[in-house]
Amino acid sequence: MLALPxxxxxxxxxxxxxxxxxHHYLCDGIDDRGWGCGYRTLQTMCSWITNQLKEKELNxxxxxxxxxxxEIQRILVQLGDKEQNFIGSRDWIGSFEICxxxxxxxxxxxxxxxxxxGTELVTILPQLRQHFEHFGSPVMMGGSVDNSSKxxxxxxxxxxxxxxxxxxxxxxxxxxxxxxQNEGWIKWRPVTTFLEDSFYxxxxxxxxxx
Numbered sequence: 001m002l003a004l005p006x007x008x009x010x011x012x013x014x015x016x017x018x019x020x021x022x023h024h025y026l027c028d029g030i031d032d033r034g035w036g037c038g039y040r041t042l043q044t045m046c047s048w049i050t051n052q053l054k055e056k057e058l059n060x061x062x063x064x065x066x067x068x069x070x071e072i073q074r075i076l077v078q079l080g081d082k083e084q085n086f087i088g089s090r091d092w093i094g095s096f097e098i099c100x101x102x103x104x105x106x107x108x109x110x111x112x113x114x115x116x117x118g119t120e121l122v123t124i125l126p127q128l129r130q131h132f133e134h135f136g137s138p139v140m141m142g143g144s145v146d147n148s149s150k151x152x153x154x155x156x157x158x159x160x161x162x163x164x165x166x167x168x169x170x171x172x173x174x175x176x177x178x179x180x181q182n183e184g185w186i187k188w189r190p191v192t193t194f195l196e197d198s199f200y201x202x203x204x205x206x207x208x209x210x
Contacts, residue, residue, distance in 0.1 A: 002165070002181055005188045008158040014129045015154035015165065017136030018055075020048035021066070022180075024171040030069055033172065037149035038093040039069045040169035041140045042101060044151050045205060048138050049106050052207055067105060075101055094142045094149075095201035102205055113202040118146070118194030124202075125162055125191070128155045137205040138167070145198035152202070156188060163188040 004013055023043035025033050032039065046066040053064055067075070072093070076082040081100055082091075099110035111131075113124055131139065132155060139152040141164075154165035166189045171180065180186045194200065 002186060002188070005156055005158060005161070005163050005190075008156045008163070012158060013154060013156035014132035016048070016132065016138050018048055019051045020044055020138060022167065022175060023047065023066070024169045024175065024185075026172050028068065032069060032090075033170075035090040035092055036069060037169045038098065038140075038142065039072055041138075041149040041151045041167075042072065042093070042098045043067070044167065044169070045098070045102065045138045045140060045203075046105065049102065049108060049205060049207055052137075053106065067101070072101055075104055079104060092147075095140055095203040098140050098203045102203075106207075108205050108207045111204040111206055113204065115200040115202075117196050118143075118191075118198055118200060119196050121164075121191040121194055121200070122162060125155055125157060128152070128164075128202075128204075129157070131204050135204070135206050135208075137207055139205075140203040141166075141200060143195070143198040143200040146195045146200070147198075153186070162191045164191060165189075 023040040025036060043066050050064045050066060073087045076097055077084055077086055079100060095112060099112060102108050102110055115121060141150045141152050149169060151167035152164050153167050156163045166187055168185045171185045
């Protein structure tokens with residue numbers, strides 16, 4: 001288990017609740033290096049949702065599986081969000097597309113949080129804490145200048161600094177928990193390190209009764 005940041009106690013941190021699978025570059029044989037991070041974060045979130053639906057036997061009429069990258073692209077085209085040539089492309093997806101796909105596949109609404117700057121992250125920490133306490137789902141975070149997709153798995157608030165638990169989908173290889181932690185693919189990131197000149201969007205799935 002990843003240790004808490006220095007100066008943070010267990011009672012000051014909230015986390016994802018439940019089981020998810022880590023999806024990352026090349027994990028299914030599709031070479032998506034350089035463009036697929038948003039898809040991989042979405043797949044990680046979908047794995048959490050499907051595990052919750054199976055465990056609670058909720059929404060038995062909707063999909064209980066994780067979509068592939070081609071399936072995600074087809075869904076966005078079918079819904080009119082993308083043009084036909086999006087299928088098979090290397091175009092990125094962001095928080096809005098992730099919300100659309102999750103709603104379409106699982107009938108799970110998502111809340112979008114928009115920040116004009118990384119300096120505003122501190123203002124939404126109470127909302128993120130409430131999200132993990134009430135819904136418990138992974139959160140997707142994307143931005144403009146800081147445009148790499150990230151999974152957010154927890155929040156920790158200390159006396160001098162606050163942190164987000166970040167899961168990075170850019171890993172290539174066969175992961176182990178030890179390697180992911182040692183190499184920083186999952187880590188506590190101080191909120192003060194997010195970019196002042198980048199806006200950020202966060203997609204927060206709101207599956208009830210988790």
